[in-house]
Amino acid sequence: MARNVASPLAALFVSNAIPQIIAALSLHGSATAGELTERVSVGSRAVHYELNRLRNLGILTITRVHRVQVYTLTTDPLVHHLVSISLLAYGPLHIIGQNLGNVQGIEQAFIFGSWARRYHGEIGRIPNDIDVYAVGDTSRNDISEASEFSSDRLGRPVNTRRVTTEEWNNPVDPFLKLIREQPLVEIELQLPK
Secondary structure, X not given: OOOOOOOHHHHHHOOOHHHHHHHHHHXXXXXXXXXXXXXXXXXXXXXXXXXXXXXXXXOXXXXXXXXXXXXXXXXXXXXXXXXXXXXXXXXXXXXXXXXXXXXXXXXXXXXXXXHHHHHOOOOOOOOOOEEEEEEEOOOHHHHHHHHHHHHHHHOOOXXXXXXXXXXXXXXOOHHHHXXXXXXXXXXXXXXXX
16 A cells, blocks of 8 residues: 655645745845845744745745855746745735835835734735835825735735824724734735835
C-alpha cells in the first residue's frame, strides 16, 4: 500500500509568512531580507527561514549585490498562480499602503469590515470590496484618487472613509464606535522616497 507523502509545495499553505513574502516581492520586484522584514508582519528569523524554503523550492532566486543578497521571484508558471493567491490575501495591505502613503496628511489607515475579519481568521466568503478608514487631515479628493488607484490594481472596490485624528481617538459617531470594536488591520503607509 502506498503511503501518503506530502508534497513540499504543501508547506506553502501553512505559513502565514510565505504569501506575504510572495505578495511583497511581486509588488516590489526584488528585495533584501531586511526590506522584506519591514514589509511583512513576521519577524526576521521567520523571513530568513521562509526565504530559504522558497529558494529550495525554486520559487525565488538570489542575486548578490556587493555583500547583500537580493531575492526575486522566478518566472516559473507555478509562481504566477502563487502570486495571484498571495495578492488576494495580502495585496491590499501593500497596494493601499503605497497609494495612501502618497497622500499628504494621512497619519494612519485601517482596513475594517469583511476583509479585516477574514484576515483575522473568520471563515466566510471572499470579500467583494475593501473598506478603509484614513485617519488624518487631508482632502477627500486625494483620498478618492488613491482609492481609485488601489481599486484598479486590486480589481475590486476600495472604499475609503476619511476621519480626523480627534474623531478617531474619541469617536462620537455611532458607526465609527462600532467599527472600532470590530477587527481592524492597520495598513503600513509606504511613504514616497
